[in-house]
Amino acid sequence: MAPRPRRTADHGLLLPPEVVSGIRADLPRVADDVVAAIIEEVPGYTDAFSGSMGETIASAVQIALGGFLSLASGRRGSDPRTPAAPAVEGAYQLGRGEARSGRSTDALLAAYRIGARVSWQQMASGAVRAGLDADTLASFAALVFAYIDELSAASVAGHTDELATTGRVRQRHLERLAQHLVGDSTPEQVVAAAERADWPQPTTLTAVILPDSQVRPALASLPAATLVAVEAPGLDGVVLLLVPDSHDRSRGVLLRTLRGRGAVVGPARPWLEVRTSYRRALRARALGLPDDTERHLPTLVLTADADALADLRARALAPLAELRPATAEKLTETLRAWLLHQGRRDDTAAALFVHPQTVRYRMTQLREAFGEGLEDPDTVLALTLALGVAP
Missing domain, CATH: 1.10.490 (Globin-like)
Incomplete structure (x- = not known):
């Protein structure tokens, strides 16, 4: 005192x-x-x-x-x-x-x-x-x-x-600016909100979703112009940070700062387009994908339309539908590894922790089920997409 x-x-x-x-x-x-x-x-x-x-x-x-x-x-x-x-x-x-x-x-x-x-x-x-x-x-x-x-x-x-x-007045302006940025406001409305808040316009913004308990310690290491939003659309018990100019090499610094804090970090985007970074971070969080969303791009792409992916998987794997579930599961697992390792038997066996002869046997079964389809580029593409994400 x-x-x-x-x-x-x-x-x-x-x-x-x-x-x-x-x-x-x-x-x-x-x-x-x-x-x-x-x-x-x-x-x-x-x-x-x-x-x-x-x-x-x-x-x-x-x-x-x-x-x-x-x-x-x-x-x-x-x-x-x-x-x-x-x-x-x-x-x-x-x-x-x-x-x-x-x-x-x-x-x-x-x-x-x-x-x-x-x-x-x-x-x-x-x-x-x-x-x-x-x-x-x-x-x-x-x-x-x-x-x-x-x-x-x-x-x-x-x-x-x-x-x-x-401080109270400016804080309210900053909160409204964050809501404008991730909402449906026009660029003109967002720019006007930034001017009212006396907020320096950055080159890019990166959306970060963070548990409330981690916000204060994280902010201590983030740029002073970082915006905080607790009422953005889609938030549920977490907080959104909009971090300025954390692109290129600075992204590595941001990721190290947030490591171990339960954060989901969207991509850097031109500051007026940060809502796309926020939406990606929201999707990654909903899918349980941690940390850097850039590491999960294939999964995010393949799950963008869940119904379409389910239909694709059902159609691509139709030749295995009549087999016993246990057999179909083993063959599906082998086919995924075989596709990811571009047909290299030893690498496929190592990924599955089985003997190469087991892979050879299973691939014989798969060729019998799919016929010439495993040599067809369109069929291989469909199978690769269908099996790119585990069901």
Whole structure:
């Protein structure tokens, strides 16, 4: 749990008017020194503070320091709650602006630390010259850093609130984009959705179906622009990821990243055509084909029309229909191996774990059943397709 920031409310410090007056006269110089130190020590702000932006920030620093002096002198501004309220509100808005600019709070908090150090050095020197005693000086120091704590906390809150607000909105846009991509939307609708989501358009997208429990660890190793969909058509208890630019050599990286996660990975497709990758991944999952769908193309092709495949198998194997089931099964198994090994008897025997003479005997039976059909290219093609996938 983060420590609670020190508070300035009821601080009990009241600086003498002459001390306040002397410090206030130095505020423009102190603000300039703070900005210069931040530019020098925080690389992320070197460009942001240049030109007119630097002048704006210097003015903001003066306002913050002026609010602090009002606090330390016991004066109350127009805000009935505390003289620090305008500066705290400004810090909150600064945090929101940093979030909109895509920067983290790291540089901002570093700037606050540097601002506290430089401001304290400058104001303490003025206080000592004005004769401030040691006890009051110590209380003054405590108030300075409590005030910076309040401003820092306000900026962090603004940054967090902005991210939460914009993040939720953008997340909804990204989810809708994923649904457009795999649904029936037109290319114009998809492009418009990508622009609304401020999503960089890739060259390709790859559909990945993944168990819900594996999504978070997988996303840690995938491109930041990966889209996540939990409500795509056909999903049932799993999640769809659309991974950008994982084609060619990058596909190997994607497959290694997803290895052992129960993923089904469709082919890479031009990003506007990713629904075809998703449909292939869905079919592979329905058939129980794991991992890379590209490894299962023959099975996917042969099972594209299950009824047609069943009809083809029945017609192609009709010569074995009158045999006893056990005999027909052995001969079918032998014919499949014989076709896959292009008639090489020893290789066929090794695949079936039988003696080559057994293969010879069975092939004699098959030639008797099929006659000259085993020499006919059309018959061989039909048998190869029919037996390419086990029933």
